[in-house]
Amino acid sequence: MDEQTATTSPYTPTILLVDDEESILNSLRRLLRGQPYDVLLAGSGAQALEIMAAQPIDLVMTDARMPAMDGAMLLAETHRLYPSTTRILLTGYADMAMMIKAINEGQIHRYISKPWNDEEMLLTLRQSLEHRHSERERLRLEQLTREQNDQLKALNATLEKRVEARTSELQQTADMLDLAYDELKRSYVTGTEVFSLLANLRLPKQKQTNRQLIELIRVYCKAQAMDEASARDLTMAAALYNIGKLSWSDGMMVAPSDMLHSTDRERYRDYPTQSESLLMTLEPMKDAARLIRHHQERWDGSGFPDHLKGELIPSGARLLKLAVDFIELQKGLILERHMNSDEALLYIRKYAGKLYDPDMVEDFVQACAAFLSDVTLGDPSVKVLTTRELTEGMVLARNLNADNGMLLLNAGKVLNLPLVDKLIAFEAMEGAKYSVFIKEPDEAALSG
Template identity: 90%
Template sequence: MDEQLATTSPYKPTVLLVDDEESILNSLRRLLRSQPYEVLLAGSGAQALEIMAARPIDLVMSDARMPAMDGAMLLAETRRLYPATTRILLTGYADLTMMIKAINEGQIHHYISKPWNDEEMLLTLRQSLEHQHSERERLRLEKLTLEQNDQLKALNASLEKRVEARTSELQQTADMLDLAYDELKRSYVTGTEVFSLLANLRLPKEKQTNRQLIELIRVYCTAQVMDEASNRDLTMAAALYNIGKLSWSDSMMIAPADLLHSTDRERYRAYPAQSESLLMTLEPMKDAARLIRHHQERWDGTGFPDHLKGEAIPFGSRLLKLAVDFIELQHGLILERQMNSDEALLYIRKYAGRLYDPGMVEDFVQACAAFLSDVTLGDPRVKVLSTRELAEGMVLARNLNADNGMLLLNAGKVLNLPLVDKLIAFEAMEGARYSVFIKEPDDAPLLA
């Protein structure tokens, strides 16, 4: 005990010795003089209690038999008032009743018989104080642990609140960035539309396609309830699908693709990839640029630039091809003859499964009917017949024009047999084949 206390702690235990015989006290004081204890003496139980009331005592060793207050009573009162103080009974009598009382009421830690053995006395005191020191350290550490746990709980609660507040702040920032990014994307859509209108100024008015294409794409997306991102990408693709053509000559810009030869045809087949490369550096345009790259692919794999086939072609590119061809057929940019809207749709129906996704064609026809008032092909009562299938009493659903653009018959004209014969003869003379749009009256049965 002496080495431990001397090396590990500056604390010096206080030992109170209680005996009504002064000689016993002096003997004990001499024995403990060399020990690292502060030794106090008391000649009675009452005096011992006064000392303990005045200052902390680590260990009380009391004689068993004393007048007024014996050792058992003193140690019992010590236990009641100062339970942390170690209690030892010193007795010179084999008094079983005293021992039981001291153990039961004073809950003594040890008892030592008189006459004592000095070494045994010192060992008992040292072990008792070591045990007390260990117990105090255990209680201190437990208290420290509880305090630290409470501090950790408080810190965790504080951290959770701070994390929650920071998370909320970050979420708000992220939401603001998302809104800003969405606004940026919308600004890009507006910007691409403005730029497409400027680019179209290179073309004669009758060859400008982008405005119609943008509006048609929006009608289709609305009808098919497409998501905002797809709608946005398709709109930007429609606005800038032909940006790769701006380096062409004016004559090539307005020439029908079907009449291009050699070098010009190769340049034509390169324009989707050229358009993509011009737009890929703009982050919000990357998805739209990919749609532009593949909008001249064909369902049967004979398109360009990558010969994609079927559903390997992006959905948006398949839709863009339908819309581009529908508009460009009417502007004379694909075939030499300019088609009307119904003829263009008839062409698209004819090549469904070869040039176009057959699963998209009829939805596209309905979108075109909603987009253009002169489209009659979306009406189930309208049929397309050859001149030799015409019969007396049939009514034209739309104007009939010759290949050179000359008006032959007005919409609403009721056919008779002489008129049908004249159409057949004129068709043979021109070497043409006319598609005649016929609509039955509302009260007539549908045409087969």
């Protein structure tokens, strides 16, 4: 009875928070109040090591900047003495040297910037502890397998029937190990998504791309019935494709790539290889890192970094380029003008066979139509016309904006000849060329 109770009773993880600023510790303690953790506090690295020597600690989160022993030193010592303890670095300083030291010597699991977002902080802690639990379970199962294997060898000579029974048990254990390993791989996917959210803090909200990119990739993978491994690699690549940009200046981070000059343009062309090099040491990330390296290659061979052409470009990288350009065109990160979703898809169609794999473009358009409610291009009743092709009675399928972003006409507007003439005149005055999305009058009437 006691053994059953011990098996089913929940395990409460212990978290150690380390910071020389009492106010930070108090804020973290308040945030974690009511969470299913035992929380311990330390005001210095030395005190933290004393606590860890006295009792097991599941996760330690430390400030980077502390007197005597900084966060990187504490995490390096923690890794040496208690390698199974999850390690997180918390800092308010954009100190690349500190981060590199913490990663190389402390082998940290996560990095969190001050000021933190409460929800993201709680999510990071929960996923880190889940990852530790999965790893601990995997090691336990491996030990169990070794023990059962030893027993099997001892019984093999004379007890064939018992061998068969043990073999069956070993198969079950192997299946459990596979499940544990699959869970570990899924934890990597989740980890990359969390890190992408933290990396996005370098960008203003209207320039952030990773969340939309991840969701769009998932929609496409599901629509194409893509296998789990390929979908997982693409999702991780979407989460971290721009990690190589983190060393850029704030101005360069938000500038359209088409407007960059000289040195900045060379740095831009290096970011796929920089992103790859940061991820290649992580075994589960190697395939995703390869997709990131080649996601700026072009179908005609004019891309970078390796000038691959056509089907020599990995298919996942071809898809990633479609998705990245679709999102970044709308964020003003490629051209100075912010496109709407349909305009971005028209741009992609225009350059099919030059920038993009022509066989992927239409499937991608349909995935975008499923992903975004404002995409009308997938609707067969919607046509894209120039202003000189407009006639009286046509109905706008979506808002028409000038190149400077000014709203000219609302979706649903019924055109008349004077209005068409004004549009043509305004287009000529602006020196622009508008793409007008029209819903055929009979279809508009039916929908009305």
